[in-house]
Amino acid sequence: MTKRGLEISKQIKGKLSQDPTIFQVDIFHKNVKETLKRIFGGYDAIIGIMAAGIMIRSTCKLLSDKKQDPAIIVMDDAGEHVISLISGHLGGANNLTLKIAKLTNARPVITTSTDVHGYMSIDALAKKYYWEIKNLEKIVKFNKAILEGRKVEIKAPRKLKYLCDDPFFKKSYKLIKDGNKVVKAIMDKDELLIKPRKLVAGIGTRKGVSEKKIIEGLKRTLSFLDLPLGRIDALATGEMKKNEEGIIKTSKILRIPLKFVDLNSLRSKDTYSTSDFVKDRFGVGSICEAAALHVAGEGSRLIIRKTTFNGIAIAVAVSREKVLKSVQQNKTKQKEDH
Template identity: 25%
Template sequence: MKGAIIAFTQRGMDTGERLRKGLEEKGICCTLARGGKENSLHQWTKEHFADCGLLVYVGAAGIALRAVAPFVQDKTRDPAVLCCDEGGRYAIPLLSGHIGGCNRIALWAGEILGAQPILTTATDGRGLFAVDTWATRQGLSILNPKAIKTVSSRLLDGKEVVLWSDFPWKGNLPQGVVQGEKGPCHIRITGQQGDWGEALVLCPPMVTAGIGCRKGTPEERIHKAVDNALCQAGLYPQSLGRVASIDLKKEEPGLVAFCQSRGVPFVTYSSEELAALEGDFTPSAFVQKVTGVNNVCERAALMEGGRLILHKQAGEGVTVALSLGECILDFAKGEEP
């Protein structure tokens, strides 16, 4: 994660430097700047709010609140915003405590600075399950964030939350959460499109799209082909977790841009690796002639295992096949922020 720290006094800069070094050990690489006439706070916030996962203001909470207010969008997109006093006595998450991980970062700041973390989110204050924190750590997409409130409210009121998952998990369900099957629920973990009522829908990235395309195929056409394939398989777009192809396409501009846009890894294999994979694949003499292997998309989709759930779909110079990989959820890591 990228982060940015700003302070306004020399004492604050010293605290910021201690925090910067400590967060680097946690995998958060931060820059440190001093605010003032030479460095506009508004401009600094505007720049880093857009491209960082963490903003830290070493100073008064009011300064931080006024600085970020023009840029706040929603809880699924806003970065974590943390405020520390210049002496490093307190660490206060101001924004994105759960999804952005700011509550956890505040705890780290407490360790690094000897500060008191001030967590104001109700579930954390009472030691209850924070579903958005857990979902984010599991890599699940939250499809309807407004439903988070219903889940948290039920737990705070001492009511059961019913969870229905298409996938197995490790560990025990959190306090207040019970397993349900095929019926009304409050948390639905699935990649399958459907009418899940008012349930909070969490989608794991368990699908690999094997893709082949003509040279120069535009990014938009690849988006269309993949979305059509996912729709045909009855899957949410957010279920896409990886794209695979032949190494001849590793620098194909449209394909690379597509993967960057969707935020998914792009892996490629040699024709020899693809050809060595055993199975029943849709052959193409043309593809064999050009690439040295009789099928790219289906083979690429299965190179890391899983099962083929959609065979080769072709159109407008793009071929797509989908495989479903393993997904095991984890409740065994504890429920700390």
């Protein structure tokens, strides 16, 4: 909108582009209302460097529901405050607000009740660990209980023990180990069914890299999303790494299954990153990205693009969200009802 706003947006773009969890940042400078209408469905987040009123008036008619809408954030064009307006939890606006505030030295303004009181809402928990909540309509009720200081029980199999190390988790939840494979959140007699999506870390290394360095690299990469190693469901690499001891030992030490992906499958994947060396030699843009996407399955997407450190390249993919379908059906139905 203003010149100063444009300058700030360029700064933010520069900084966000270096973040491997962010895949595309575009700047639109003019025709606020028209531009927002056009781009609304195409981005996970929209950051308006303008008055809150302009942003709200321009997106008002475009809003649909919690599950579908992009994160909407506003920053004043003096860069003093950055405000999470829409889709704080499920859409990730709160986390992105914190990230931008950190990058720009602005003050983050978050208003969702659980957050301001230091609790963790059930939708924030789900968003953080890439869980799907099957009964979205119960979220409000669970969050209300959390706000009243009650602890929600999470019944989960042994392998979800990474939750115990989350300091925010402890204030609002109690983990109960359970043989059942289904994860449940329980409050009074109400149940909320949870399906963790599949998270796969794809690994590419130079020859002879040690498991110690790989594990260090994995931790460092996952830290971009504040994810614990224990949340990773599988490791993946290309078949050409079949004899790399470092990778094999990593899988054994971490007790995370390792999949080798054949060259044809790797080549069938569109990767975000491209290394000329790898492209020339194997015909695939990035082995770690392609391997992660293949093992995460049809419709999966990268959540951390290739990040390299000490000769190790790591990317993380997440399987497709399946709840979405039923929500979209509802949405279509609602539109027809009008």
